[in-house]
Amino acid sequence: MLEAIDLTKKYGDFTALKSLNLTIKEGEIFCLLGANGAGKSTTINLFLNFIDATHGQAMINNMDVTMHVKETKQLLSYIPENLMLYKNLTGLENLHFFCGLGGGNQNKSELEELLIQSGLQKDFIRKRVSSYSKGMRQKVGIALARARGAKVLLLDEPTSGLDPKASNEFSELLLHMKERGVTTLMATHDLFRAKDTGTHIGIMKEGALLEKFESKDVSFQDLEKMYLKHMHN
Numbered sequence: 001m002l003e004a005i006d007l008t009k010k011y012g013d014f015t016a017l018k019s020l021n022l023t024i025k026e027g028e029i030f031c032l033l034g035a036n037g038a039g040k041s042t043t044i045n046l047f048l049n050f051i052d053a054t055h056g057q058a059m060i061n062n063m064d065v066t067m068h069v070k071e072t073k074q075l076l077s078y079i080p081e082n083l084m085l086y087k088n089l090t091g092l093e094n095l096h097f098f099c100g101l102g103g104g105n106q107n108k109s110e111l112e113e114l115l116i117q118s119g120l121q122k123d124f125i126r127k128r129v130s131s132y133s134k135g136m137r138q139k140v141g142i143a144l145a146r147a148r149g150a151k152v153l154l155l156d157e158p159t160s161g162l163d164p165k166a167s168n169e170f171s172e173l174l175l176h177m178k179e180r181g182v183t184t185l186m187a188t189h190d191l192f193r194a195k196d197t198g199t200h201i202g203i204m205k206e207g208a209l210l211e212k213f214e215s216k217d218v219s220f221q222d223l224e225k226m227y228l229k230h231m232h233n
């Protein structure tokens with residue numbers, strides 16, 4: 001579903017992403033770990049076609065994102081660390097607005113149901129987003145991904161700053177999306193969530209993917225040791 005082929009990004013002489021080769025199959029949740037500046041956001045931004053690769057390809061469903069812009073955009077939903085929503089509109093109004101922009105035709109009661117399924121408390125649905133916690137805003141992001149029928153989720157540190165309960169709820173939503181065949185690439189600093197939620201984990205450093213493995217094959221303690229060993233070398 002997602003494939004990076006020799007994907008490289010340079011800024012002048014500096015290489016932010018070094019020849020990344022990675023395949024993420026349908027229904028997998030791939031968590032990218034790595035220190036600040038490791039190249040996680042660069043990888044996600046290349047799949048989003050927000051930035052141009054210096055070399056190589058980012059493919060979604062066998063389509064190069066730079067050559068099939070519309071088709072690949074239709075397949076994906078992006079949730080950054082801080083989702084941009086209109087603060088003076090309610091969660092429901094935001095969802096209605098952004099779905100409309102994407103050509104969606106769901107009515108408000110269908111969208112309300114999606115917000116409830118995405119875990120937003122009923123009494124907040126018609127409150128302004130300015131009163132929402134970060135976890136609630138992320139739930140609107142998940143509802144939007146569901147409304148758009150996204151097949152791919154690109155997440156850049158979506159749980160950073162969430163309390164453990166909100167973070168756990170977000171993980172539950174990702175697992176629910178996985179059951180529906182949604183493929184996820186998530187950049188995170190949260191080793192626990194990566195182990196708990198990810199099907200696969202990659203460790204990046206200085207633009208290179210050093211390791212990738214299935215999360216079921218490592219204990220949390222081993223993951224932490226492996227991560228720290230790489231960061232200290």
Ligand SMILES: Nc1ncnc2c1ncn2[C@@H]1O[C@H](COP(=O)(O)OP(=O)(O)OP(=O)(O)O)[C@@H](O)[C@H]1O
Nearest residue numbers: 011015016034035036037038039040041042043187
């Ligand atoms: N526009 C740019 N010009 C020059 N260098 C850049 C630019 N954007 C990113 N970089 C550099 O590329 C490297 C990788 O950045 P990236 O944002 O991908 O890291 P990251 O792993 O997502 O880090 P973080 O955990 O802090 O979000 C960093 O050294 C960063 O400074």
